[in-house]
Amino acid sequence: MDTDEHVIEVTGLHRVYEGGFEAVRGISFHVDRGEIFALLGTNGAGKTSTVELLEGLASPASGRVRVLGHDPYAERALVRPRTGVMLQEGGFPSELTVAETARMWAGCVSGARPPREALEQVGLGRRTDVRVKQLSGGERRRLDLALALLGEPEVLFLDEPTTGLDAEGRRDTWELVRALRDRGTTVLLTTHYLEEAEGLADRIAILHEGRIATAGTPAEVTAAQPSRISFDLPTGYFLGDLPPLAGLGVCEHEVDGRAVRLRTRELQRTATELLLWAHRAGIELAGLDVRSASLEEAFLSIARDAAAPRTKEYAA
Template identity: 65%
Template sequence: MTSTATSAAVEVSEVRRRYGGADGFEAVRGVSFDVRRGELFALLGTNGAGKTSTMELVAGFSRPHAGEVRVLGHDPHRERPAVRPRLGIMLQEGGFPPDLTVAETAAMWAGTLSNPRPAAEALELVDLSNRAGVRVRQLSGGERRRLDLALAVLGRPAVLLLDEPTTGLDPESRRNAWRMIRNLLADGVTVLLTTHYLQEAQELADRLAIMHEGVVVAAGTPTEIVAGHPARISFRLPFDLSPDALPQLPGARPQEDAAEPGRPLTIRTDALQDTLTELLTWARRHEIELAGLEARPASLEEAFLAVADHDNPLGVRA
């Protein structure tokens, strides 16, 4: 890794984690990345890719079988007393006592922290003030996730670990969570996030890594990750016109499948503006309507699907 202790809040170097002894399953196989101070780093991956196992190593819940983890310059497992007061953690399941109210749960958690923000303030941040008197077991799944998030930020963390923080949230609550996370970043908090919502990663992440089968297969900014994937232009030609009638389009990749007459046709291109300009000029010249015309730049979703669909995906390495 190229980061230094002054620029990186989290450093993960060639870590490995195995379950079931020496001959057991190796969930994390030589993963390396760093999270710079004040940035949001997203860890993405297919199911079983090793994201949560890696997150647990950063949290200090267990020790890697090989490699090294440093959080704010300390080993989070061996030097837990130095790390824990400055670390906020939101797991996939909070496991709070179901008979306590929301306010009681926040107060209980605040009692374990050295410098908590007011519990009412934390609940306000996640829009749970009006549910303060409700017992945890009566909360919806989305409300429980919001409570998890409130408790993760209760201790004014310098580093915040968020494992699937918006799972189960409705779109409005998800947007509110994004707004809160952006405000924390603006205050200098460092965030390591795992998520299955690719839009979430694209909206929030300064940098990200994509994991597959326990290794990092791509890392960089969202723009860098997406750069190697083509844009798409979709439309329907008139029934009496074959795709063979299309002109040579600059930047267009060879068609994998010819569309049937009247069915949507998708052109993949590495030069969206040039391809689209030539296509529209041709259509206007020949008075052809391109029904349902839609042009989309390459997306993080396409980069992610390349991981899921291929055994040796993506060439950008950390």
């Protein structure tokens, strides 16, 4: 894709705090126009440090950041009017009403649309006269999102956008974010809800200890993890009665009494051979469960891998 479509470009990015702590250690990735990109990571992985650099709140120790073709820190005046930011906590005056808060914020936004439109968009059209302190946690998140959308941004930064929302509110927010993407808005998302990242994002990057541990589409990231097959062997059968596990494509296995858990990178072949064996033996594999790897498994695998630092750069 033409680099003009790379709305966000990060190259060799480092961020070092006072005292020498290196929170971001040379990461590189890009986000294309009209794409939802999820930045995930373990605690202390460098997500917030990275996003603050993208938002122009600080300058990197080294490396390059471009948002809409500009340095978001040095050329903040060119970038900020074209971006929207939804923080984890808005911190708005509790005594103001929803409408008053939106009007106040609109006065700080270049080319803001009518606040009522943004409030309607997030489902707060009937709550305009309610004071902020009377809103539920989920409604406050909706207000945060409405204010981020006042300027109809080309680039939208969403930091934990559905925290505090119920299931219906979360689905509504997902649909809204997808609609924004479909209209050409570029979205960079951070979230602790892996289901949210898997369902929303076109691509993801998982940070670990300041580096990108893996990146790609959700399917590509999960495909790097082995799939699982579990079942209970019938009485009188043991693991050694199965065909050779290596020949089945099994890369790991566990046995707990009669319960057998297999991991494989060739799920279809392993499952087929296992079922054919059971059919020939005339036995039933009780509790049979066959499933592909999940994003959660990929995430937890990375979280456990705290040993050797990774040096590979991903051109996400």
